Every structure is written in structure tokens, then in C-alpha cells.
Amino acid sequence: MSIPYDKSFSVSLLSDMVRIRHMEEKAAELYGQLKIRGFLHLYIGEEAVATGALRALSPEDNIVTTYRDHGHALVRGIPMNAIMAELYGKQEGCSHGRGGSMHLFDEKTRFFGGYAIVGEGIPLAVGLALADKMRARPRVSACFFGEGAIAEGAFHESMNLAALWKLPVLFLCENNFYAMGTALERSQSQTDLCAKAASYNMPAVRVDGMDVIAVHESVRQAAKQIRDGNGPRFIEFQTYRFRAHSMYDPELYRMRSEVDEWKQRDPIQTFSVRLKAEEMLTDEEFALIIAQADREVQQAIDYAEAGTWEPVADLLKHVYTTEAKP
């Protein structure tokens, strides 16, 4: 299939994937240098999902995601500076240093956050959608979660509520085949995830999550259906994380050969080849995209390094809106 978009848009999809990849590769390095601490879950390998999906949504839509949230935050429009500063724990970060890698938030872009309890964001997205439906606002609440979340009660309760009340929720399952170290077939009696959605009378499709165009098209169509008042939709993206689950993971649960096989389907590599084949991209242009991303990453690191630590005197801020005593 030829690329259905113009050159400028197509190249911008590639560019966003490159920005995520290079930001995260640097974040991993900074983790090694102890600049970033806590948990750091990398999205490397899965960039086509966040990029294709978020670029198909409107600024008015609501976004909810998981602890593997850097890519979503960046494509949604949170400045890389603010993301990097948050990874550093600086008060210039998008969550003012209170959240960290797993809890990126941004009111301006309706980025309702990364949640670190598996499945937890899903009921929240249902509630965001409920509010929009009750107020007749044509918004979609897009909720990203991994296939591991499908084992949680929160997923099933939310699917039922959204379908029962015909809420404008877009359920976006990033199936990377491992819930931390537990493979899908070791955790699910039914590994056809779309069948689960179908059991809630919800239309569902399976999409190649390594193909940014396929992702974008599926989300564009689903979002339109939802906005037209047809109730929730479920999309399963089959994808793969090239890196460990977190920086603590020795990857004892999967074969090196499997990782290498998936790397042949690298969403950036394959899409750049397609773009070149359709004469939408030259080697020079690709090199420029990479150089621009690297420059942006370096600026973000400089920004985070120059950032400031919130005074300890402010420790109790943001617990209550009116700063009540405990």
C-alpha cells in the first residue's frame, strides 16, 4: 500500500518517532550516569503506536496512558525540555518534579497522565468520557494500556461501563506480548484480545503496531466513529519493546533471537525505507531529521541540567488545593 499522506505529514510522523527514540536513548544513558533515577520504562520499538495514534487525535481530546509514557507525552506536544526536566526531578518538569518518569502530566495538552498501577488509567478515561458525554462535548478519551492490563478487573469493568453507556472512549491496547516478564500465552486463557472486546459488544480491530500508517489510519477511523456518537472502540496494536521492561530487568524471559527478529520490523527503519521508496525522503533529509532530534535532545538535557530543585520548604504543597493542615 502506498503512503496515503503528503510528504510533509509523512515525514513529520517519521520525525516524531525519531524524536522519541533519541530522547529515550539519551535518557537511558543519563540513567547510567545517575542523572535520572527511580523507574525508567523505555518505549523504544513501540514508537509507531504513540505517534500514529496521537497524531490522529484532536487537541481537545483527552489522553490517558501508563508508566511507559515518555513517547505519548512528547507526541502529544509536551515540550521535550519539560519531559527531560521531569525525568531529572526538577521543578521545571511537566509535573514540577513531583511525578517523575511514570507520572507525566500536562493540563494544556489535556494529557491526564501516566499511571503506574496496571489498568488504573482505564476507569479514569471512562470517567473523562462520561463527563464529555453528559456535557455533549465532541471529545474522544483515548486510553493507552498494555496487554498486561487485560488481566486486571479494571479493564473489564471499564469495557463494560463504556459499552453499556456508549461513552466516547478509545481503548488503545499496546500489545508488546510481555507483561513485564510474563508472556501473553502464560497469562491469558484467551490470547485473542479483540475477542475480549467483542464480548462487551464493542467493535475491535487488530493492527500492526510497527506500521505507523496502519496505526494512524485505524485511530483516525475509530476516533471518527466515536465522535459521531457510535460508542467506544477497541484497537489492539501488536508491537514490541526492544529494550528491557525497566532499567532493572535482566531479560531472562525472552530469547535474544526473538528480539532480533522484531528489530527487523523497527518502525523507524521500515517507515524510512518506505518513504524513500516513494520518493518522499532522501538520505540527506533523513540525516537532517536525526540531527534535529539530537539537537532537541541536547537542548532538553541542557534545560534539565540548568533546572532548579524545588525548595524543601515547599514539600507539603499540592496535597490539598487549600493548604490544609494534616
Next chain:
Amino acid sequence: MKITYREAMGQALREALVADARVFLMGEDVGRYGGSYAVSKDFLAEFGPERIRDAPLSELGFVGAGVGAALNGMRPIVEIMTINFSLLALDPIVNVAATLRHMSGGQFNVPLVIRMATGAGRQLGAQHSHSLECWYAHIPGIRVLAPATVADARGMLAPALADPDPVIIFEHAQLYNMEDDIGADRASWTCDISSAAVRHTGSRLSLITYGGSLPKVMQAAESLAADGIDAEVIDLRVLRPLDTETIIASVRKTHRAMVIDEGWKSGSLSAEIAARIMEYAFYDLDAPVARVCSAEVPMPYAKHLEDAALPQAPVIAVAAKQLLGEK
């Protein structure tokens, strides 16, 4: 004219629904059934199924959805049938509603009200009778209310809805039929949700309690008065943040304190209050702080055993006399 605690809560709910289109009630059997404690009886006809929203048996799902709706401009009132069921929704309450404002660096707040019944006394056994309010009172980021009077049942909902942060209202199931004349004048039940109330002024000792234990403590105070003992009764009203000032002011006056709490003693609100009295008024005390709490047993079904497990007025009165060194 006398109204019940149930009617007071219903009036407050109706008023909130009429006043603000963003307010809606969501929970199990709040609509067609009329509320498991009949608080929202006839509301469905008046406000319709969008705003009196019957939810499936999905506590985790619909409480989480309440958080999301609150984040997105609504003022949801989520009803959970009983506190024991709320354990299925601890994640959205404790990990999300209570943390969101902080975790987002002050960007997102959750103006959510959660109501639930609590407490024992109706022979409902070990899964419908517990008082776990202190678990919620442990959590920074939420406000915890325990209306113990008809006036507070009428008055607490409006300020709870006006609060920009999550508020949990615990309604003791034994109080729903309690009656009082709170008058027609709004001022008689308008209240804050930050302070404790002195329900009876006294000088000999401070009886500190909340929720379903208040009527028992008032009864104990009456019997003590008949014996010439003048007890002060403090109704905490707000379990978090605790109004430490009112407690300490009373203890500084009476020099003796007893906490009556339907929760268990271990790791409880009664323990917290005793600790605060030690921290702030140790040298004002003439005796160690005493406690009357539920026996440390899952609630038994048999009536005589349930009665024995709970704080009761005669036991409270006897313990008060012991604290005073009187028989």
C-alpha cells in the same frame, strides 16, 4: 418539624442536583431501587437516568470513572453501598484521587464526593459491619467527614461539593432513622467541614467520638450527669484533617480524655487522637487517655455477641467513672 438523617441527606442531595448541572449521583441501585438506604428514593423520576446513574457492580470501575468525571469538569457524587465494598475501589481512591493533585504538580485536582454507609449494629456479620474510616483518614490528599447529627447530614454535602479536592462522607447505617428538628432556617444546619463540635459542655472529662458512636456517648454523658459527673462531649465530625485544636482545648480544661471509636483499637483513629493528646497536652493530663473501641474480632452475627463487640453507652459510662477514679 422533625426529619430523619436519611431525609436530611436526601434534601442535601436534591438541593445539590438542582443547584448545579455538573452534579450527578452514581452508584449501585441509586436510581430505580431508590438507594440501598433509600436516600435517593424518587430521584430517578425527578432528575433522570443520566444524573441518577445506576452503576453495575463494579466498584473499581465506577469510582474510577467518578474520578475521571471530576477531573473533566463534573461534580460527581459517587455512592458506595457500604464501606466494606469500598475496599474494591481502594485503588482509584487512594492511588488516584488522593495523589493526582500532588503527582501532577498542582495541575489536576479531583472535586469528587464519595458517600458510603459504615458501621455495625444490624446483625449483618463480618462483611457489612466494619468501621474502616481510619484507613481513609490515614491518607493525605482526601478529606474525611462523619456526619453524626441530622443537621450535619443536611449541611455537610454542600461544602463537600464546593471543596476542590476529594471528600469522603461516612454515613453510619444506624443513624439513618435518627430524627431531629433542624429548623427551616438554613443557618441552623449550614456548617464548615474543618472543625470538630462540642456537643455537650462539661468540666470533668472529655469524651471524644464521631459518627455512629455519638448518640451512645451522649446517652452515657446523660447518665454520668445524673450521677453528678459533668462530661464534655466532642464530635470530631472531620476525621481528616483532624481538628486537633478543639481536642486539645477541651483536654486542657478537663485534664482527662477518653476516645470512643467503633473502629478497632490497633492502628486506629483512637490511637491517633491519644497520640496527639500526648504530643500537645501531656502535662495537662491527670490520667492516661482511655479508650472504648470495638472488640478486636470480625463482627459476629449473633445479636448478643455483636452488642458485646461494640462500644455501648453503659460501658462508656463505667469507663468514664474509672477514668475519674470513681465507682
